Amino acid sequence: MSQHKKSQNFLSKLKTNPKKRFSEDSVFRTIVALIACNIFIILGLIIFKITQGSWLSIQTYGINFLWGTTWQPFPSNPNTPPIFGALPLIWGTLITSAIALLLGVPISLGIALALSEFAPKNFNYVISFFVELLAAIPSVIYGLWGILVLIPFLQNDIYPHLQAVLGFLPFFQGTIRGSSVLTGGIVLAIMIIPTVSAISRDVFAAVPNSQREAIIALGATRWEKARIVMSYGRSGVVGAIMLGLGRAVGETMAITMVIGNSFNMFTSLFEPGSTLASIVANEFTEASSPPVYISALMEVGLILFALAIVVNASARLIIWRSTRKIKEVEMF
Numbered sequence: 598m599s600q601h602k603k604s605q606n607f608l609s610k611l612k613t614n615p616k617k618r619f620s621e622d623s624v625f626r627t628i629v630a631l632i633a634c635n636i637f638i639i640l641g642l643i644i645f646k647i648t649q650g651s652w653l654s655i656q657t658y659g660i661n662f663l664w665g666t667t668w669q670p671f672p673s674n675p676n677t678p679p680i681f682g683a684l685p686l687i688w689g690t691l692i693t694s695a696i697a698l699l700l701g702v703p704i705s706l707g708i709a710l711a712l713s714e715f716a717p718k719n720f721n722y723v724i725s726f727f728v729e730l731l732a733a734i735p736s737v738i739y740g741l742w743g744i745l746v747l748i749p750f751l752q753n754d755i756y757p758h759l760q761a762v763l764g765f766l767p768f769f770q771g772t773i774r775g776s777s778v779l780t781g782g783i784v785l786a787i788m789i790i791p792t793v794s795a796i797s798r799d800v801f802a803a804v805p806n807s808q809r810e811a812i813i814a815l816g817a818t819r820w821e822k823a824r825i826v827m828s829y830g831r832s833g834v835v836g837a838i839m840l841g842l843g844r845a846v847g848e849t850m851a852i853t854m855v856i857g858n859s860f861n862m863f864t865s866l867f868e869p870g871s872t873l874a875s876i877v878a879n880e881f882t883e884a885s886s887p888p889v890y891i892s893a894l895m896e897v898g899l900i901l902f903a904l905a906i907v908v909n910a911s912a913r914l915i916i917w918r919s920t921r922k923i924k925e926v927e928m929f
Contacts, residue, residue, distance in 0.1 A: 647902060650895035654681065657889055662896060663687070668860045668876075670890045681893040683900060685862050689778065689870040690904075693852060694845040696782025696866070701789045702838055706827075708790070709797035714823045725798075732791035740854030743784045748775035748855060751783070756867060771865035774857065779866035781856035785848055789841035796840060796916070800833030801826055832915055839912030847905045849874040873901040 654662060658681060665682015672679065708728060712721050752775035763769040804826050812822045827834070857869020858879055871879075881894050 643902070647895055647899045651892055651899045653889055653892035654896040655892075657892075658682075662893070663900075666862055670880075670887070670893075679887055679889055679893075681889070683873070683897055685860055686871055686873045686876055686897060687900070688862060689856070690846055690872040690874070690901075692778055692863075692866075692870075693782045693785055693856070693872060694842055696779065697785035697789055697845040698838065698842060699786075700783060701786035701841065702793060704786075705790050705793035705837075705841070706797055706834065708794040709801055710823055710827065712794075712798050713801035714826060715819065725795075728791050728794055731787075732795070736788070736848065736850040737854075739784055739788055739851040743780065743851065743855040747784065748780055751775060751780055760867070767864055768866045771867050773867050774869060776855055776857035776869055777867050778856060778863055778870040781852045781870070781872075782866075784851050784855050785845045788848060788851060789844050792844050793837045793841040796837035797830075797834050800830040800837065800916075803833070804829050832918060836912045836914075836916035839908055839915060843905055843908040843912060846908060847874060847901065849878050853878045873897050873904075877901075 658665065662681060662683055664684055665680070666684050667680045667682050668685070669677075669680045708724070712724060716724065752773060756773045756775075756779075760769050760773060808829065809822060809826070812825055817825070852872055853875040856871065856875060858871055858875055859869035860871050860876070861868070863870045877894055877898055881891075
């Protein structure tokens with residue numbers, strides 16, 4: 598009772614003194630706005646610092662840094678200046694990410710569709726728990742599992758048969774190696790499954806039940822209903838895939854441990870390679886001199902940062918548009 602009286606007294610004071618209420622609300626809004634602005638300050642500082650660190654490389658190599666295929670911090674001829682080009686790194690990042698999407702997205706969509714449309718609720722909770730558990734596993738654990746389990750298995754039991762079937766394609770020719778671009782893509786595919794499946798499941802679950810009931814009333818089968826649900830949430834699924842792509846592009850430790858870390862413009866998926874993230878992880882601690890070496894690695898980080906920002910911003914925009922569209926349909 599006393600607590601109720603205190604609340605009534607507080608409210609009566611606010612009513613009798615609206616200026617105080619306005620002042621307190623203004624202070625609270627100001628504090629919250631300042632806290633929210635911190636994210637822009639942090640992001641701006643990161644961009645400034647990376648750009649500042651890479652400026653020497655930008656001045657030295659210009660746009661040729663993006664097209665160069667040579668990475669020589671210490672040339673054999675001491676009179677030759679260091680040469681840096683990031684094209685093989687960009688190539689490796691794009692190919693491993695493409696493999697991850699090609700292998701991981703169908704599995705992720707299958708999981709999301711099963712959980713939202715077919716699985717019983719009790720089974721749904723169990724599978725959702727294990728899917729989310731995959732997302733909580735540290736990257737280094739995926740890397741260790743890749744080295745100790747996946748690489749020997751793929752090199753001895755899978756890749757020879759794969760080459761026997763698809764060896765007529767240039768991507769599947771050459772000497773078979775366990776630590777390769779294809780292995781890196783497979784590990785990334787496993788790592789993006791939790792992200793893509795969880796977001797896709799939420800997108801499918803957001804489809805109004807009225808739409809499902811209307812589909813069933815028309816005599817559609819469960820599979821036909823699932824197909825319509827997938828088409829209804831298409832843009833949200835694209836956003837989920839883009840977020841998975843962002844995870845694949847920025848992954849560092851696991852890909853570093855399984856890709857082989859060879860700087861080359863590979864033509865076969867069985868060859869080792871490098872990515873933008875892996876070369877920074879491998880060489881940054883050794884890049885003490887010359888100064889342009891550190892600057893080149895910083896420019897690699899700048900490229901990676903730009904890719905991650907573009908991919909994630911695009912994904913968030915697509916998901917936002919999808920959820921807004923679904924809410925508009927629910928209103929009608």
